[in-house]
Amino acid sequence: MKKSGKEVLRVVKFALFSVSAGIIQIVSFTILNEFTNLSYAPCYLTALVLSVLWNFTFNRKFTFKSASNVPIAMLKVACYYAVFTPLTTWLGDYLTGTVGLNEYLVTGINMALNFTTEFLYDRYFVFGKSIDTNDLAQKEKEKSKEEEK
Secondary structure, eight states: OOHHHHHHHHHHHHHHHHHHHHHHHHHHHHHHHHHSOOOHHHHHHHHHHHHHHHHHHHIIIIISOOOSOHHHHHHHHHHHHHHHHHHHHHHHHIIIIIIOOOHHHHHHHHHHHHHHHHHHHIIIIISGGGTTOSHHHHHHHHHHHHHHO
């Protein structure tokens, strides 16, 4: 497959895994928001952590096909979330509390911001040099070489 086709497929896979992570996030957020007396921030933070763990695991293996050191990759992702999480938590509290926007609208905005910024961060910083290095990628390369013969 040509490089541009691989990148398009990578974006599609990232989007699909992000949708599944988004479902996990919104379901867990909804459960916490509707059935507890917690404010926006703890509901959002708990849902975000669950979503991040899911998304990291599947995107590392299937989207970026990275054999990189997992703890280092996780640390890089943690650095992203060390900036993203406080900013979006503060923004969420401000928009839901002070401005009065709906919690679900604000969560959706945060999820859209997360999708776009995290793809770029993962693609070029977290997995950039280790893309297509895991066992799945190696099998695909072997299969491609066999088909060329």
